[in-house]
Amino acid sequence: MTEPTLAIDARGLAKHYGTFAAVTSVDLAVPTGTVHAVLGPNGAGKTTTVRMLATLTRPTGGTARILGHDIVRDATAVRSLIGLTGQYASVDNDLSARENLTIFARLLGYNRARARARTDELLAEFSLTDSATKPLKSFSGGMRRRLDLAASLIAEPPLIFLDEPTTGLDPRTRVDMWNTVRSLVARGSTILLTTQYLEEADELADRITVIDHGTVVAEGSPDELKDSIGHSVLRVTVTDPHDTLRAARIVAASTGAEASAATPGTLTAALASTSEVPEVLLALRAAGIGIRDLAIERPDLNAVFFALTGNPHKEDVA
Known part of the structure; x- marks a missing residue:
């Protein structure tokens, strides 16, 4: 039997609580060895979707397979293939980092020697060796998040769910976490990432699914999503x-589009194609107008998010 090419294959996945539809219909196709981000406004259903895929919540509709295993019929097999890091640390504040990891390893069936060895490996990998014996209550937010991710990787799962993994982290620690994610993928892991930071999805994701009101409203690579909402913008500052x-x-x-003056000396216009730029430059030069600065700006993921959902990005609660 050949290994499935899709780490996640979800079709019409749904979750209802009585008459309330937390997730209406979600399709996801995540190839192995990639990072797939799920974006959505507050209450869109991101976390509920992750919980269904991780077998923590039983779906009320649709199907999903994790590395070829059905999340309902083969839930035990699915759990052996995944790691899950939630929005909040699942560790014990009164224990040390070493004690937490060792307990998790023992619960996963490791004998004492292997549990100690795996704990040492993870402490080193996540730069926690020097703090291994300190109680977690003394840890910074970044150290706690690193420990929580380490705990989810004890069994070296091929698929990792990261649900808002960098919430509350300072910018430097967030970048450290990004590097950890890249390292995991380089070693063969597949990552499903939900995040409230659009730049995080832009930095890490091979593809992005945007969810709103429990259903998928867009899917594609970061560049495809940016291109889908409009043209690039030409910004010209005259001397x-x-x-x-x-x-x-x-x-x-020159462009056939309305040019608006944002501030005196600076104007912007939509571009159907970057090939229009030389014509603009030649026309301005012919008119004797000096140019101090010129830039071509693409839409960013913020623009994509607002265009698709009409909502600012916030932490998901559903």
């Missing part, structure tokens, strides 16, 4: 602010 209006008329004539 003399008095030339702004005249420059705006020239840019509009």
Whole structure:
């Protein structure tokens, strides 16, 4: 039997609580060895989707397979193939990092010697060796998140669910966590990531699924999603602010799009194609208008998110 090419294959996945639909219909196809991000506004159903895929919540509709195993019929097999790091640390504050990891390893069936060895490996990998004997109550937020991720990797699962893994971390620790994710994928793991940080999805994800009101509203690579909501924007800053209006008329004539002046001296216009830029430059030069700066700006994931959901990104509660 050949190994499945999809780590996650979900079709029409749904979860209802009485008349309330937490997840209406979610399709996910996540190839092995990739990072797939799930984005959505508050209450969109991201966490509920992860809980169903991780066999923590039974779906009320649809199907899903994890590395070829059905999440309902083969739940035990699925649990042996996944690691889950939630939004909040699942560790004991009164125990040390070493004690926490050793207990988790023993619960997973490791004998004493193997549990100690695996604990030492993970403490070193996540730069926690020097703090191994300190109680967790003395740990910083970043250290606690690293320990929680280490605990989810004791059994070296091929599929890892990271549900808001960097919530509350400072920027430097967040970047450290990003590097850890990249390292895991380089070693063959597959990552399903939910996040409230759009730049995180942009940095890490091979593909992104956007969920709103419990259903998928868009899916694609970061670049595909950015391209889907509109054209690039040309931003021109002229040398003399008095030339702004005249420059705006020239840019509009060259691009066929309205040029608006954001501030005196700076104007923007949508581009159907970057091939229009040389024509704009030649026209401005012919008119004797000097250019201090010119940039082509693509839509970012923030623009994608607002266009698709109409909501600011917040932590998911459903």
